[in-house]
Amino acid sequence: MAHKLDIESLLAHLPLFRNLDEAQLALMAQAAQEVRVAKHGFVFQRGDPAHGLYVVAVGGIKLAIPSVSGQEKVIEFFSAGQAFGEAVMFLDRPYMVQAQALEDTLLLWIDKHDIYAAIDRDPSFARRMLAGLSLRLHALVQDIETVNLQNASQRVIGFLLKQPRDGQQVQFPFNKNVIASKLGLTPETLSRLLHQLSSKGYISVDGRDVYIHDAAALEAQFYGQ
Amino acid sequence: MAHKLDIESLLAHLPLFRNLDEAQLALMAQAAQEVRVAKHGFVFQRGDPAHGLYVVAVGGIKLAIPSVSGQEKVIEFFSAGQAFGEAVMFLDRPYMVQAQALEDTLLLWIDKHDIYAAIDRDPSFARRMLAGLSLRLHALVQDIETVNLQNASQRVIGFLLKQPRDGQQVQFPFNKNVIASKLGLTPETLSRLLHQLSSKGYISVDGRDVYIHDAAALEAQFYGQ
């Protein structure tokens, strides 16, 4: 019982489920199943059937397209509170991406029938799902723009400037291989570009910590180049 | 009056609005506004506010990201029956892409309030919108895969093999500049690759008509390379 209450309060704080009334929230909580995935573990692989959606309760997930040659292209990251896997669920198709835990992660899994039921009962829930999908669509279009219309240096600078800043410090949220893949670069190229920006004095890099010394210069190079 | 009936029967045949009941369809038809756009004309530009969605009644539209240097990256095409512009509408953000008519086109425009009303009245309409967005998301992920994990030759072959076949003939739906942009290539590279496939005897090209002589060889090169 305490167990169920736990899930319910968890759900109540997630953007997707906020505003559900008591009864519906209880239904959802009952429908939700806990899924624990250890760091580097797969939530699903390409080709798996999709019968529901996942919500990150604790931890982090990366979605990526695997390729024959072992490399992969990182599509997106999800952290606590975010839902993923809905799009494929609505289409009744197998996953075309794989979901892997970036750290030990607790997920909630909800069956598609329960989601459909919620949509049917509460139009505002439908709206929230629509907004969520729209946001992802938007992000993907931006990624396409980045890869097609910006060179490697601009992508790195753009990424740095987009990260949350704490004073002049920003942090790479994951290891650099993953960041490189997200940016559509090889790790070598990312390393070289960071070094280049360092040697110009615009930034300095210490592991995952980056100190932005001259944001104006970065922006100038971003737009100029 | 004949005018209104016209729109209503038009809407009734669109995937998005099929299954709406009489009353709702009538409401939609009343809400819908005709928009005519001549070939090469813009439906909207990047930065324009989005207050509703468009449905293509007749004609064709391309969505593209404009860039400073005058070039553009084509994101997607829409032909009769398809809706576009919903994602941005749900997010209350300005368009980040531009929509341009590929030929003389008749669109229907529906205000977001009317869409929201339909969602609130009919959960199956909400589902249909969710499915529509999901499909687009899926297509974008595939595009990202294409650009990141396939070389130029594979992209061209993949495109050819995906086109609807009439015997051994396929057609480029638009001029080659537009196709090239969709594939993330320059027109020069596309031209060269088509020439190369021709000289190997796999295809022959005559304007927008392409004859596939050896689909097996194409597939072999697609996977092998």
Added chain:
DNA sequence: CGCGTAATTGACTCTACTCAAACTCAGTGG
């Protein structure tokens, strides 16, 4: 402390782009 992954650095390669010119062709107007 030592192992394995992550990150860096160097040398080299190559794919696809750029720039430039020639050519095709449909549409237009004289």
Added chain:
DNA sequence: CCACTGAGTTTGAGTAGAGTCAATTACGCG
């Protein structure tokens, strides 16, 4: 009816940006 125009397409030559491959170093974690 034909010359003219301009967009679309092709072809050529040269280049550069980012990738590959390989070796080395740094670092985190058990």
